[in-house]
Amino acid sequence: MSPSTGSGRRLREHLVDIRPLREIPAFRAFWIGTTISSFGSQLSAFALLYYVWELSHSAALVGLTGVVRAVPLAVCGLLGGTLADRMNRRTLLLAMRLAQMASAATLAVLVIVGVGNVPLVYVFMGVGAGLASISVPSSQTFAPRLLDGERLSAGLALMRLSSQFAMLAGPFVAGILVDSLGVGICLAVDAVTFIAALWGIVSLPKAVGEPQRDAAAGKSERGILGAVRHLVRTPVLLGAFVADLNATLLAIPTALFPVINAERFGGSPVTLGFMLPAIGLGGILAGVFSGRITRQRRQGVVMVACCAIWGAGIALFGLSGWLPLALLGLVIAGAADTGTVVSRGTIVQRSTPDALRGRMNSLDFLVGAGGPSLGDLRAGMVASATSGAVAAVSGGLACVVGAGVIAAAIPSLRSWRGDAAERKTAVSPSTVDG
Incomplete structure (x- = not known):
């Protein structure tokens, strides 16, 4: 083995392990759909914060958006965990993504036609946070069902890389879009990106959505x-x-x-x-x-x-x-x-x-x-x-x-x-x- 070959192998060992994307088509589709949808969600999050400030010019009302999201996140997150262990997780996630898509599209229309206001934005923020938190426990179950051994850790690293990319690129692109085309376009793009998420979920085998019952768990x-x-x-x-x-x-x-x-x-x-x-x-x-x-x-x-x-x-x-x-x-x-x-x-x-x-x-x-x-x-x-x-x-x-x-x-x-x-x-x- 030549020194260059050895150096290349050592470099590959340090780089992100893309075997889950290369070897598992279902995970690849789910990852791509999640990445695109996460980017859209970051566009929406930035645009709504700016919109609340533009409507109110109140730092307190902007800060209140955190509370508006936090309450449904806590309540619905626990509900989502219980539902994920009682019903087909793939079906549950599809339903939540469709509901999120409808919510984002409705808010985009309201903002574009000029009837948006701060209380209305709060309502849609709360609804969106609740739907997202219900979906989180289900969405996190697919990687361990699709991947094993080192591929699970590699898959989680790829999911993390995806979210970090969305957090960096989303606000940057949103700033440009808001400045040139307005808040409504960011919300509309967010709604459209849910199509990618739906495609990724549909690409999952039906079997991975069904919870594996543990007879030893019992009623307790x-x-x-x-x-x-x-x-x-x-x-x-x-x-x-x-x-x-x-x-x-x-x-x-x-x-x-x-x-x-x-x-x-x-x-x-x-x-x-x-x-x-x-x-x-x-x-x-x-x-x-x-x-x-x-x-x-x-x-x-x-x-x-x-x-x-x-x-x-x-x-x-x-x-x-x-x-x-x-x-x-x-x-x-x-x-x-x-x-x-x-x-x-x-x-x-x-x-x-x-x-x-x-x-x-x-x-x-x-x-x-x-x-x-x-x-x-x-x-x-x-x-x-x-x-x-x-x-x-x-x-x-x-x-x-x-x-x-x-x-x-x-x-x-x-x-x-x-x-x-x-x-x-x-x-x-x-x-x-x-």
Whole structure:
């Protein structure tokens, strides 16, 4: 083997593993549809925030959009988990996407004809958030049914890369469209992109939509309490949830961006505009070079390490008074966040029987959505009492320490291996391709 051949092979091992897209047609179609639809959703989210501001010029009303989304996300997310374990998940997801498409199209028409107002936008925001959160637990069950072994981790990395791309490209394109064609066009494009999502869902084999009944679960595992019991009784799952909360409660920097920008960098909106995309850039880079991460069998070690790196990146962001170094800290944190999401997803999906997977996904969704909100509250309170820099540095360092404590206290998390000894939840490739 020539040196160039060896170098090429080593490079491929570090790049994102695209075997799930190449080998599993159903996953490929679902991924493409989800990617296009996610991009449309980002267009809509940006356009609606701008529209509320344009109608009201009230920061309070713009901020209230978070609450408008949060309540249905929490309530409907739990409902979605229960429904996903009781009915065909493919059918449920199709129904939710059709409803989302109808909602987006209706709002687009109302805005284009000029009858939109803030209360009306709130209603459609709430409806959209509720429908989306009902669909999340079902949509997350397909990858573990379609993929096995390393391909599951690789598939989750590809899904993460897709969402990071949408988060970066969506607002940028939306800004151009809103400026040139208005808010309504973004909402209309969002409605159209649901066609791609529907195509991806229809491409899934009907068999992967049917929950696999676990006779051992019994009546005691019915309802959301069944998922809670499984979570409490499975230390590796509990450790994964606690590790995620450690990172989000202690070291979420979003609320600190305007504070640190004013303290350290003159308060320029241009400078502020670099901060969140820096995290997204780190996430995309980690996704592109995720091959080594997804091929690791000890995903618990990967998760704990990435949590610690996330905290270190946030601490670096808070320590630096030089903008490039501060942004580098956010890029590092964003890369670690992708590693955490992929490893946690692998652990959750492979440690949960399919009969409980919808409800467990709903709990995972609540942790992922609620942790950052509480983390922003903590960061804001600490920053009010001290400074934005102190809040970032103290939170980041506490996250690093917390990751070490979790690794020491929950040995099953650091020793967890995603190999053949784990519960098998994927269907065979022959079934998928059919």
